[in-house]
Amino acid sequence: MILVTELVLHPQSSVVDPQVQFRPLFDAHFPYVWRTLRRLGVQERDLADVSHEVFITVFRRWDDYDPLRSIKPWLFGIAQRVASDYRRLARHRREVPANNEIEQADVQPLPDERLAIRERQKVVRDALATLDDDRRAVFVLHEIDEVAISEIAEALGIPLNTAYSRLRLARADFRAAVVRQGGKR
Amino acid sequence: MNPLEPLEDDLRELLDAERIADAPTETDARRVFAAVGETIGLPLLGGGGSQGSAAGDPRAPAGPPVEVLAARLAKMIGIAVISALGGGIIGARIQAEHDRREHTPVNTASVTSPSQSSATPLPMVEVATASKQVTAPQVTTASASVNPSVPNTSADDALKMERSMLQMARVAILKGETQSALATLRAHETKFPHGRLSEERDALRIQALARSGNQAEAIARAERFRKAHPGSLMTPAIEAATGKLERDAGAIP
Structure with missing residues (x-):
């Protein structure tokens, strides 16, 4: 049985309008998009601009979203494409700092x-910045956002075995990168 | 198929730290939301974060289609949505109460007294209706004091937003996306700390917490809910969500 709640939220339904739904969608998921973009290599100073791009795309592609599926992978897919464009342009401008800006973002003394x-x-x-884009997507979605592998495969349009394979490779790459930084013995 | 070995503990700890990374500020949210609205060229409902509202923005086009669309959605959602998790009678009573308030003649004298309006929060619908009839500055002040986080939003728009947000949370709970539901409910609480659907929000939060496995907080909030809302129509839904947890914890016999 289809619940009224699901019917009302379905994008294809004529009673739904993104203007009405966009506000709660934005409020609920803006922090997620912001953090995701940061994990995808967007610099702190550019997060607002790139988030703006993401939500423009979300608004315009709202009809593509199937509300019977988890929204996180869908948002992630959009964020990943926008972040990829951002990184490509940033590379062309030769403005990519070597590190992210965690230190610069907060100059106040911090408790231990x-x-x-x-x-x-x-x-x-x-x-994460050292990972291949495709592997990083699966890794972030599964290991940080805790999305099931089957859902990730579906959202990214890849076979389940490919998703597992990417996750294994991403884990190995991530582990190696952490060791290189001395973050893991 | 394809079972994965668990991630090593030290890597897991690193990722746990990233999971609690700093959220954007309210200013960030407002700025981005405003920019999105401007780019799209549509009068989006309200502003990002807890401030800013296109509904009250003089730059917004006259005769906003948003209100028509929101009203249509609100009608469709109406009782059915509210009752989806909380029980049909609850939604019906909330809707009936809303309708009753909308048709209740306004005692304008009660909102033109600054001292009274600041000391006693007025029902949002009454204040909004009064502000249409009386243009005294005190009414504007009273209207702002009802919901300071949404200064330019009418009571009806606020209620529609509340319903829409709770709708999202409810669907997320039904889909098992409890973290998403909790995020939506937190956003609702930030925006509408004393909203008219705050009782329902609290009930949904308890249900989301119970389903997410956060038993201790679900039980604690259920206890507070019963004290804050004795005889609430939401109580059966809460007991259904937490009853077993409380019995297991020995909180209730």
């Missing part, structure tokens, strides 16, 4: 625990 968390976050992001 917060400092330790920041350091771990930097290790993760630097390691």
